[in-house]
Amino acid sequence: METYFELVRDADGVRVACEELSREPFLGLDTETTELDPYKGDIRLVQLSNGRKSFVFDMLPFRNGGLKENADLTPLRDLIGSDAQTKILHNAKFDAKWIGHHLGCEIGNVFDTYLASQVIAAGERDRRHGLADVAQFFTGTTLDKTEQVSDWNAPELSASQIEYAARDAAVLPPLREQMADRLKNDELERVAQLEFECVVPIAQMELNGFAVDQPLWRERLGKVKTEQAKTADQLQDLLSAGVSQASLFGRAEINLDSQQQVVDALLNLGIPVPETTRAWQLQPLAEEYPVVAKLLEYRGVQKAVTSFGENFLEFVEPKTGRLHADFRQIGAPTGRFSCSEPNLQQVPHDNEYRKCFRAPDGRKLVIADYSQIELRILAEFSGDEKFIEAFISGADFHKITAAQVFSVKPDDVTDEQRSFAKRLNFGIVYGVGASRFGMMTGLSQNDAESTMRRYFSTYRKLDAYLRDSATRVTSERTARTASGRMLKLSFDETDRQAVGSARRYGVNMPIQGTSADILKLALRRLHDAIRYTSARLVNIVHDEIIIECDAVDCDETAFTLGKAMSEAGSEFIRSVPVKIDARISDSWAK
């Protein structure tokens, strides 16, 4: 396929090209860069195309004094930043980061073919989402991506490189047309828009990075390493106690991280090892056998040293001294984000870790999370009057539900009753069964069952909703969130376990996914609201948003954050209040 293109290398060319492009409602946009990380390399090309004609802007001649400051590029920045034209990109987060960092502008009005492909695939695992795959799937065109990894630093780019660059932008407008039809047909326009509007805030968050106090992290690590060495030594002693040669030839060292060897050693000591040696399974044995208690202690410190050790600091970007993690916008088919390198969504809750995430001098962190968002979503979906009433009362939710379930006055609820209610409240979101509920509460199977019966007979409509939801999953094989996000489920209906698992997944997805919808909407509103302030988005954890701002602005920022989150929640949850817990702090610790 031939692509018609013009190469732009001077100020006049930029002006003329942008003038022509500004008349187009839809523009394919792509960049070619010398690295994958915007803090490490440069932008070489920026391509814009209406699908028939592409302009390839070579950034090399504009680099003197920095792209950001170069006035010759103003028409290009204005065009990219404008909301008047829809910019079509594949994985727009990537380009948004480069354009934001190097050109100093935001992309206005994004259509992301990568996210659109994921939204349309609705969790189908065999679908690929690379540009070549997506173009093939939706327009039947075959793309050759071999130039993608070529040298974009060369003083003179080859004809083939420029042709490739031009074509990558040119395929986007016709691709958008096909995808837009499909989004409309599948009633996925709203969720797609939600995703598209989230791209720039997330790109900005990754550029911002999350400040970590490295000396403090190392100090904690030092302590925990000492602890780890001591615990490992004690555990070796305890485990080798059953081996007779130990005293003659020194200890028979075993690899404490090998479950096989640990299980063998435990069996040697005559300990009845359960099927797995997971913490919750070993817990009951810990009291009787000190070696089991020591093993659990070892696992704890081992995790602290390995997953949250020096490796974590290797992700600090030297240029900023901060962690710039990689957030995948549709990390789970439910719509939740996932995060890696490092995963800032799994930092232990313990203050020893969280206090290491500190705002720099003169700055503050503003931290806000949704209170019991998934249960509120469940209240909304089910329309259960008593469940709703428990939220509207504004009192301790688990206590109120305990009072309702056990038919006592709220003041007479025992700690044990509240604990049962709390565990059940959380469990039902995931489709907990009586067996598991009994396990975690220590109730017998019978008592667990009768407590659950009592719970569901208190919340009749909730029960009905959960049953309907599960039935719909098996008959329609799809589930949807409040924004219309879809999950397709495939399972073998003769496999009881597969059916059960699909039902739980299908019941959970609309709840978990609606929570993700709300967070994404909040991110967009927040982004617009803090645009010209000192506030910067630095981390998100499913139902929590963390902003860093100048200390003098923290009250205003907290208000803005609370408002954005609360309004976003109210878009999808109307029958119960949306509660936000916010705090201003020097660090992430409580």
Place this chain on the structure above:
DNA sequence: AGGGCGAGCCAC
């Protein structure tokens, strides 16, 4: 040597 996978454990 390095990929794939499961166990285990961190978060929500």
Place this chain on the structure above:
DNA sequence: AAACGTGGCTCGCCCT
């Protein structure tokens, strides 16, 4: 007879 959803990270083990 059953066994709670979503992710990522690190380790050992097994394979090519």
